[in-house]
Amino acid sequence: xxxxxxxxxxxxxxxxIAAENRERLKNKGxxxxxxxxxxxxxxxxxxxxxxxxxxxxxxVAVIEGDIQGDxxxxxxxxxxxxxxxxxxxxxxxxxxHMIRHTLPGLFDQGEIDFLIIENVGNMVCPAEYDLGEDxxxxxxxxxxxxxxxxxxxxxxxxxNYLLINKVDLHPYxxxxxxxxxxxxxxxxxxxxxxxxxCTEGTGIEKWIDEMxxxxxxxxxx
Amino acid sequence: xxxxxxxxxxxxxxxxIAAENRERLKNKGxxxxxxxxxxxxxxxxxxxxxxxxxxxxxxVAVIEGDIQGDxxxxxxxxxxxxxxxxxxxxxxxxxxHMIRHTLPGLFDQGEIDFLIIENVGNMVCPAEYDLGEDxxxxxxxxxxxxxxxxxxxxxxxxxNYLLINKVDLHPYxxxxxxxxxxxxxxxxxxxxxxxxxCTEGTGIEKWIDEMxxxxxxxxxx
Numbered sequence: 225x226x227x228x229x230x231x232x233x234x235x236x237x238x239x240x241i242a243a244e245n246r247e248r249l250k251n252k253g254x255x256x257x258x259x260x261x262x263x264x265x266x267x268x269x270x271x272x273x274x275x276x277x278x279x280x281x282x283x284v285a286v287i288e289g290d291i292q293g294d295x296x297x298x299x300x301x302x303x304x305x306x307x308x309x310x311x312x313x314x315x316x317x318x319x320x321h322m323i324r325h326t327l328p329g330l331f332d333q334g335e336i337d338f339l340i341i342e343n344v345g346n347m348v349c350p351a352e353y354d355l356g357e358d359x360x361x362x363x364x365x366x367x368x369x370x371x372x373x374x375x376x377x378x379x380x381x382x383x384n385y386l387l388i389n390k391v392d393l394h395p396y397x398x399x400x401x402x403x404x405x406x407x408x409x410x411x412x413x414x415x416x417x418x419x420x421x422c423t424e425g426t427g428i429e430k431w432i433d434e435m436x437x438x439x440x441x442x443x444x445x
Numbered sequence: 446x447x448x449x450x451x452x453x454x455x456x457x458x459x460x461x462i463a464a465e466n467r468e469r470l471k472n473k474g475x476x477x478x479x480x481x482x483x484x485x486x487x488x489x490x491x492x493x494x495x496x497x498x499x500x501x502x503x504x505v506a507v508i509e510g511d512i513q514g515d516x517x518x519x520x521x522x523x524x525x526x527x528x529x530x531x532x533x534x535x536x537x538x539x540x541x542h543m544i545r546h547t548l549p550g551l552f553d554q555g556e557i558d559f560l561i562i563e564n565v566g567n568m569v570c571p572a573e574y575d576l577g578e579d580x581x582x583x584x585x586x587x588x589x590x591x592x593x594x595x596x597x598x599x600x601x602x603x604x605n606y607l608l609i610n611k612v613d614l615h616p617y618x619x620x621x622x623x624x625x626x627x628x629x630x631x632x633x634x635x636x637x638x639x640x641x642x643c644t645e646g647t648g649i650e651k652w653i654d655e656m657x658x659x660x661x662x663x664x665x666x
Binding site: 231262263264290291292293295314315316344345346347348349352364365367368369371372374375376377378390392393396397398423 | 484511536537568586644
């Protein structure tokens with residue numbers, strides 16, 4: 225019970241800071257997504273594909289959230305875009321405060337149209353911590369089991385998009401795509417679902433086009 | 446900073462209760478393992494295989510930790526063994542307090558030799574919360590990426606065993622088994638590693654034999 229009271233206080237403070245982040249990002253006309261998933265669902269590969277497809281059209285930047293290390297940041301350096309690493313230490317999620325402190329350094333690296341935040345791999349707490357993003361994007365891979373939306377409802381409930389990733393591995397698993405989608409939609413009927421594979425390129429163009437549409441809708445000063 | 450102080454207090458209280466749990470389990474001669482992994486690594490399938498192999502030799506019981514629902518408990522009911530479900534609500538990990546409250550109900554269901562606790566799917570916080578177990582067992586699947594030990598060091602550091610699971614999918618991934626093992630051993634040179642597949646049965650007998658050895662070592666009143 226005591227833990228829950230502490231948690232509510234932390235979450236309420238987080239919401240305040242997230243609202244400030246949202247205002248700052250909006251003022252700069254930056255469209256921001258927050259990628260949430262279990263470790264190993266292929267978030268970083270999706271970020272690579274998205275950056276690769278859009279970097280010559282618009283200005284993309286990335287914030288990488290990890291407990292420790294900068295392996296993902298290193299993977300993204302090859303694109304020559306602004307990337308900032310946040311190491312959360314023992315915290316299992318990014319929070320709005322971490323993002324607030326990261327934005328100035330990112331803004332110093334030049335104009336940004338599209339900011340991708342890759343959260344720490346965790347299906348639970350990242351869903352509760354608003355960072356100031358425009359949209360939350362959940363990722364699950366077909367190797368994780370089609371019951372995950374029923375077991376980790378908050379993530380699916382909080383998200384605008386769900387990418388069902390690694391569909392190239394689908395033939396080798398007992399994952400039921402239709403059941404997974406039905407389970408996800410049970411948690412959130414508004415969820416827009418894409419099936420993707422970064423190794424075979426399946427669904428990537430459709431996903432990028434969706435982001436292009438969102439970017440076109442974003443007012444730029 | 447404030448979060449960290451709160452967290453230290455919670456962790457210190459958790460350690461006290463975990464020590465009490467450990468004493469109670471020891472007094473009953475129960476050998477206990479705590480299974481930790483990312484969501485979708487195949488923990489429940491491993492529990493099924495382990496229960497199936499051992500249930501006619503010894504008395505096995507299971508505690509299932511999930512945010513919500515009892516899907517995994519339902520999967521285990523077919524074995525006719527004592528199973529208790531803990532729903533953590535918004536908490537991303539089991540803690541010693543939850544286990545303390547679950548043990549009496551489990552003990553009421555009869556004698557136990559081997560208790561398997563399946564933690565909430567999360568590579569971060571479960572590593573920090575001692576439950577009173579004898580051994581921690583980490584599970585990672587070959588679809589998650591061989592860099593995971595470098596990104597989630599605490600789980601590998603805290604564990605006695607690592608099961609690299611779903612090796613049947615290995616041919617279809619770019620997962621480097623040797624690199625994964627080297628990364629895990631870098632985090633914890635004492636880690637004992639097994640390669641397993643629940644769909645093809647690979648390595649399961651070896652794993653069960655290891656548990657048989659541990660159970661034989663456990664003094665029974």
